[in-house]
Amino acid sequence: MNTIIIDKEKCVQCGLCVSDCVSKCLDINQNNYPYMKEENMCLKCQHCMMICPAGALSFNDKKPEDSEPVKNDDILSLIKSRRSIRQFKDEELSEEEIQKIKDMLPYIPTGCNSHKLHFSFVEKKSVMRALKEKVNQTFIKLLNNKILSPLVSHFKVYKDCFEKGEDIIFRDAPHMIVVSSPITAPCAPQDPVIALSYIELYANSLGFGTCWCGYAEICIKLFPELSEILDIPKGYTPVYAMLLGKPAVKYQRTPQPEPYTISEIKDVVPKDSCIWCKTKRLLMNFLRG
Ligand SMILES: Cc1cc2nc3c(=O)[nH]c(=O)nc-3n(C[C@H](O)[C@H](O)[C@H](O)COP(=O)(O)O)c2cc1C
Structure with missing residues (x-):
């Protein structure tokens, strides 16, 4: 309820x-x-x-x-106060503002210090509009096609929105950052997500708004022409996307989130699990990874 x-x-x-x-x-x-x-x-x-x-x-x-009031005067307040922004001002960040984010990128850690990430910065609203048009039109076609629509069944609830031209994927954000990694990188799935976490907090500390965009990730993977627009180099896989811009909304207070589960391990307590349980756990660990 x-x-x-x-x-x-x-x-x-x-x-x-x-x-x-x-x-x-x-x-x-x-x-x-x-x-x-x-x-x-x-x-x-x-x-x-x-x-x-x-x-x-x-x-x-x-x-x-x-709730606590929204503040970003220390890192913990920033973590508590950052929100997923889905309403952006119709305004691009300046080149200098975008450059500040680019200057931070080399300090982001990568597994085995591979430093092989690729960042696609969408810097113009016109490009974001073109991406939205392409995605909306393609979804309308797919969802109206009886044979192909099961492929994108998850998006059926949004059919009306696509037809009305609403931007439920890119939220009319003026910018997007997509991070790709080479398939061969030792931590190919993790590095881009770590990078975007750094970007999210830094961008918020500068007063910008961000939104993790799983929908954009799906679209970039589904429609290869998007990878071309985003100039993703050969051999690199787009891993995750984040919307960026100036927020058009202001939050007054922090959330009161449910706690996560935590195991407080202070001793080695042998658990006598059977060989089947151990095998199952091993399999699950690898499936999850
Ligand atoms: C991995 C990930 C993917 C997400 N994808 C989307 C998305 O595609 N569209 C969207 O509007 N929000 C997306 N979100 C935002 C979540 O819905 C949001 O974090 C959650 O509702 C809590 O709100 P808050 O971030 O403002 O605390 C995503 C968040 C994460 C962490």
Whole structure:
């Protein structure tokens, strides 16, 4: 059960919670207050609670007054305050601003110090628009084709959005960074993700907004012409993508995330597992890797 509770005394009916909801599960009721329309679609990201300028929206049992204010004056505050930005200003970063990110790249660690990453920087809004057009048109064609549509069945729920020209993949971001690694690199799948994590935090410290973009990654892998536009060198595989730009939204407070599980290992406790359990674990370890 996912729900939102609105303090009507505080709510200024600005609609920011609705427009920032990634899964479009909130809507405005007849009295102009937000309500949870599609609770099953909710990602529990708490953006609705964090963006509310009046602190009027509680998400499940999380109350806005229990969150911390957004700050980025030290690394922990930055980690807590960074958000996935899906609403960008219609404005490119300057060359100098992009250069600051490029200057940081050589300091990013890679497995065995291979230093073989390739970074594709989309620097112009016109290129982002061209990517969006290509992807939207291709999805419309694929989804309308009865034989091919199972290939992209995951995207069926977005058919309407593609047809309306909504940019649900690249979120109308002015820039994107795609990181590729050579298939032969010792840590080919890990290095690009580490690189984007560094980029994400550094970009946020500079006041820019970012969004990890798994959808862009799928599109780049599905449609080879995108790799050509992105100038991905031969022998390199595009691994992950991140949207970048100036945020058009401001979050007022941090999330109250659920904790991860942690094992606190302070002693060697022999577990007498059977040979079958050990084999299963070995197989699982390699399958996961
Ligand atoms: C690996 C990864 C892939 C993601 N892919 C997308 C994506 O394709 N589109 C999108 O809007 N958000 C994407 N996100 C953002 C998540 O939905 C987001 O991190 C989550 O909802 C929590 O919100 P927050 O980052 O603002 O805390 C991705 C995040 C990660 C870590």
